[in-house]
Amino acid sequence: MPAAGTSTKSDERRRAIVAASIGCFAKKGFYGTTTHEIAEWVGISQPYLYRLYPNKEALFAATVDHVSVVMTETLVGHSPASGGTSDRTGPTSEAALDGARGAYAALVADRTILRFLMHANCAVGEPLVAEAVRRCYAKQVDTVRQLLGDDDAVRRWFGAGMLDNVVAVLGLDDIDEPWAHTLTAR
Numbered sequence: 001m002p003a004a005g006t007s008t009k010s011d012e013r014r015r016a017i018v019a020a021s022i023g024c025f026a027k028k029g030f031y032g033t034t035t036h037e038i039a040e041w042v043g044i045s046q047p048y049l050y051r052l053y054p055n056k057e058a059l060f061a062a063t064v065d066h067v068s069v070v071m072t073e074t075l076v077g078h079s080p081a082s083g084g085t086s087d088r089t090g091p092t093s094e095a096a097l098d099g100a101r102g103a104y105a106a107l108v109a110d111r112t113i114l115r116f117l118m119h120a121n122c123a124v125g126e127p128l129v130a131e132a133v134r135r136c137y138a139k140q141v142d143t144v145r146q147l148l149g150d151d152d153a154v155r156r157w158f159g160a161g162m163l164d165n166v167v168a169v170l171g172l173d174d175i176d177e178p179w180a181h182t183l184t185a186r
Helices: 008-032 035-042 046-052 056-077 091-107 112-122 127-148 151-170 178-184
Strands: none
Touching: 008 035, 008 046, 008 056, 008 112, 035 046, 035 056, 056 091, 056 112, 056 127, 091 127, 091 151, 112 127, 112 151, 127 151, 151 178
């Protein structure tokens, strides 16, 4: 018989908990969300949640790791070169950057993942969360470097991504004001 918390059913529950955690933490952040709320959302008891995750910090870190995987899969899946390592100079580099930005924009369009990531950045005072957020950034830097080719492209990606975050979280595509047009390049 497998040890407590290691069965296939436990793995399914972990996936359900992490999926629910994205939405819960996106709304109220690490500090405002209770494990009771997450357990209730998933339909499990809080003690069972603690059998699977020793504390809220470990659950949050696992959720950051999951979102990092989703981000990586989205970027690689929408890459014009399908994640290849061909030379990325000239127009090809701009096409790859545009493709990656489009994939990221689609990922954060409903704002849930974006808000979760913003809350993750705010919770780096918690050691496990800080480690998970650093792993997430490291993975994204490696992925973007593979897709776009060099460190300058990585920095441009992150700079453009910060602008995309502002546009998405504020819903600027729906704002008909000159300042919003400037930020959305309309």
